[in-house]
Amino acid sequence: MSRRDVTRRTALKYGAAxxxxxxxxxxxxxxxxxxxxxxRNAPKGDTVTLGFNVPQTGAYADEGADELRAYELxxxxxxxxGDGGMLGTFSSKALEGKGINGKKVAFVTGDTQTxxxxxxxxxKRMIENDGAIMITGGSSSGVAIxxxxxxQEAGVIFMAGLTHSNDTTGKDKRANGxxxxxxxxxxxxxxxxxxxxxxxxxxxxxxxxxxxTWGWSQEESIKKxxxxxxxxxxxxxxTPLGAGDFSQYITPVLNSGADVLVxxxxxxxxxxxxxxxxxxxLRDKQVxxxxxxxxxxxxxxxxxxxxxxxxxxxxxSTNWHWSLxxxxxxxxxxxxxxxxxxxxxxxAHTCYAQAILYADACQRAGTFRPSAxxxxxxxxxxxxxxxxxxxxxxxxxxxxxxxxxxxxxxNPQSKFDLLEVVEVTPRAQVEYPPELLGGExxxxxxxxx
Numbered sequence: 001m002s003r004r005d006v007t008r009r010t011a012l013k014y015g016a017a018x019x020x021x022x023x024x025x026x027x028x029x030x031x032x033x034x035x036x037x038x039x040r041n042a043p044k045g046d047t048v049t050l051g052f053n054v055p056q057t058g059a060y061a062d063e064g065a066d067e068l069r070a071y072e073l074x075x076x077x078x079x080x081x082g083d084g085g086m087l088g089t090f091s092s093k094a095l096e097g098k099g100i101n102g103k104k105v106a107f108v109t110g111d112t113q114t115x116x117x118x119x120x121x122x123x124k125r126m127i128e129n130d131g132a133i134m135i136t137g138g139s140s141s142g143v144a145i146x147x148x149x150x151x152q153e154a155g156v157i158f159m160a161g162l163t164h165s166n167d168t169t170g171k172d173k174r175a176n177g178x179x180x181x182x183x184x185x186x187x188x189x190x191x192x193x194x195x196x197x198x199x200x201x202x203x204x205x206x207x208x209x210x211x212x213t214w215g216w217s218q219e220e221s222i223k224k225x226x227x228x229x230x231x232x233x234x235x236x237x238x239t240p241l242g243a244g245d246f247s248q249y250i251t252p253v254l255n256s257g258a259d260v261l262v263x264x265x266x267x268x269x270x271x272x273x274x275x276x277x278x279x280x281x282l283r284d285k286q287v288x289x290x291x292x293x294x295x296x297x298x299x300x301x302x303x304x305x306x307x308x309x310x311x312x313x314x315x316x317s318t319n320w321h322w323s324l325x326x327x328x329x330x331x332x333x334x335x336x337x338x339x340x341x342x343x344x345x346x347x348a349h350t351c352y353a354q355a356i357l358y359a360d361a362c363q364r365a366g367t368f369r370p371s372a373x374x375x376x377x378x379x380x381x382x383x384x385x386x387x388x389x390x391x392x393x394x395x396x397x398x399x400x401x402x403x404x405x406x407x408x409x410x411n412p413q414s415k416f417d418l419l420e421v422v423e424v425t426p427r428a429q430v431e432y433p434p435e436l437l438g439g440e441x442x443x444x445x446x447x448x449x
Contacts (some may be wrong), residue, residue, distance in 0.1 A: 016349065034256055039369045040155035040447025041133045048103040048368065050075075051110065051132030053123050053147060054161065058114035059242040060139035060267040061387045063347040067137055067161055068109065069340055070348035074355035075370025077335070078105045085335040086356060089328040089384035094363040112138055114241065114415040116146035123147045127154050133156035133368050134159060136354050139267065139347060140241075141165030148177040155447020157370050161356040162347045164266075164298055165217040169398035175444045176370055176398045178377055180357065181350050185432055187297050187317040188221035190403040190425035192229055194315060199260070199293055201230035206258035208249050210265050210272060211238035216298050218264040234258040239265070239273075246273040250280050259287040262295045270296060271306035274392055278310045301345045305419040311408030311418055318404050320386050321421055329386040343416050353385045357392075371444035389427075395434035396441065403430050438443070 038046070052071045055064035076082045080097035110122025110128040119138065125151055126132040135151050136159040138144045144163035151158035152174040152378055160168060160179040164187070169179050205226060209215040215238070223233050234256050239249050250273070253261055262283060263272050277283075277294060285292040296303075299316035322333050322343035332352060336344040343351075361376035362368050377395035390401040405423035412418050 034448050038446075041127065041131045043103055043131070043133060043368060045105045046103055046135060047129050049103060050101055050107045050358075051120060051123065051126035051130065051135040051137075052107055052351075053110040053112055053126065053135055053137040054351075055139050055143075056111040056113045058112075059269055060114045061281075063139040063162060063267055063300065063345065064112070064137075064304070066302060066345045067139065067351040068349040070336065070344060070352040071095050071107065071137070071355055073336060073339055074352045074359075075105050075107055078355070078359050082339070083331075086328045086332050086352070087383050088329050090356065090360070091383040092360050092364070094360050095356070100359045101366065101368065105359070108132060112140070112143045112147075114140045114143060119143040120146050120150045123150050124154070127151075127156055132156065134358055136358070137161040137351060138163060140212070141168055141217070142212045144168050144179075145172045145213060148172070148174050152442075152445055153368060154177045155371055155445040157358065159358050161351050161354065163214070165214040166221065166437045167213050167217060167439075169396045169439075171439040173396050173441055175374060175397075175441045176356075178357075178374075178392060178399075180354050180399045182317075182319050182401075182403055182430070183398070184217040184221035184297070185437065186403050186430035187218070188225035189430045189432075190299060190405055190423070191222070191295075191315065192225035192315050194405045194423050195226065195295065196229045198315065199290075203231045203260050203290070204234045204258045204288065205231050205260040205262050205295075206234050206253050206256050207236040207262045207264055208246070208253075209236055209238050210241055210269060212241060214266070215239075215264045219262075220263070220294075222262055222297055231260070235446050239269075241269065243269065244272060245281070246276050249273075250277050250282070252278070253277075253282065254285075257287070259290045260293050260295060262297065264297060266298055266300075266309055267303065268306065270303050273309050274307050274314075299419060300347060301343065301416065301419060302347070304408060305415060307359055308418075314408045315422075316406055318419070319346045319405050321346065321419060322349075322405060322416075323419075323421060324386060325382075326386060326388065328384045332386065350388060356385065357382075370446050374444050393434065396437070396439070398434075400427050400431055402427050404406045 054067045112119035134157045138161040141163040158177040209219040296316040365372040365376040380392045387401040403425040406419040
């Protein structure tokens with residue numbers, strides 16, 4: 001049985017009448033709705049359907065699998081099953097484990113394939129055929145931006161999953177879109193001072209960059225903040241997503257005069273490029289009288305696990321880490337670990353938090369209408385979901401919280417214990433004016449007639 005069949009059975013378990021009401025595309029039925037329910041996919045039965053759009057195949061599939069695990073856990077907690085996870089630590093007490101606005105939560109899934117066209121198609125199918133009232137997920141900024149645009153056009157809320165490009169809440173931001181993940185601007189602001197303290201100000205950097213919006217944004221931010229410290233950028237080379245073999249890109253680094261390699265790669269691409277760079281002996285070289293170093297600006301536990309010993313000593317940033325000792329993080333790690341047998345990744349944490357934040361906003365607003373839900377999220381200040389006090393800024397729908405700088409552990413205690421938090425960068429250090437990244441939110445779209 002496919003996951004799609006399983007999720008449909010989840011909906012049936014909570015009420016067949018609700019599922020039938022949700023299965024017809026809204027544009028065929030909206031004329032019959034009362035004015036108060038005149039918005040896209042307004043739930044009429046006893047369930048509400050969420051759409052989880054994650055990479056189940058492709059270079060970011062490992063992240064996608066963990067995202068889906070987290071979403072399923074969030075649905076359990078929202079419906080009053082399990083131990084409640086971070087619902088017990090969340091500063092907002094609107095949710096009580098009774099679904100959302102009196103409706104049980106059901107879900108459908110899609111495979112983004114880490115391709116924008118495929119991601120839009122799966123999101124469109126979930127909205128039009130399955131009645132999804134909110135879409136969430138993704139592990140690529142290119143996908144996130146494409147799906148965010150679709151959700152704006154369709155009149156549903158998009159709760160971005162793992163998307164790190166500045167553009168998601170910058171030039172490509174939309175009123176119907178919200179991001180809990182941090183961005184490359186924040187990574188640059190948090191990571192550069194740590195690199196300066198560790199490696200000094202006179203460094204020559206060579207960038208290998210994933211050739212899409214996230215890679216470009218990450219490269220730009222790291223260059224911006226390291227060059228302010230005195231680093232020189234020797235070269236920046238674009239690499240295709242999912243390249244697999246990066247040897248042709250690593251070989252030129254050896255004769256470039258660079259003494260730092262910055263890998264603006266993620267997922268399996270980062271695992272492969274880092275592993276190959278170490279195999280080429282880069283970490284054992286001395287250049288310009290300095291030990292050669294590698295930097296991975298955006299880290300995850302899943303990537304560290306894939307790269308194994310190659311991550312030792314290498315700095316990067318992360319949105320969240322399972323070793324955090326705040327009550328929310330501990331509650332989530334406990335719930336996730338008991339269900340799946342291993343600690344969650346930052347992707348899992350982000351997606352769980354996005355599902356909870358959406359549900360809470362609907363509950364506080366007393367409706368699923370996108371504009372009302374959005375207003376409940378704008379300027380929302382909360383705690384208890386990890387990373388300390390957090391704010392969803394109204395001006396750009398970007399979440400602001402502390403940022404973690406991590407380093408590969410020299411002596412890990414387990415196959416999951418590969419990264420350690422070496423710096424908790426205060427939120428104030430990574431905040432920036434909303435106009436810095438450009439773009440206009442525009443008006444909400446409720447998908448009204």
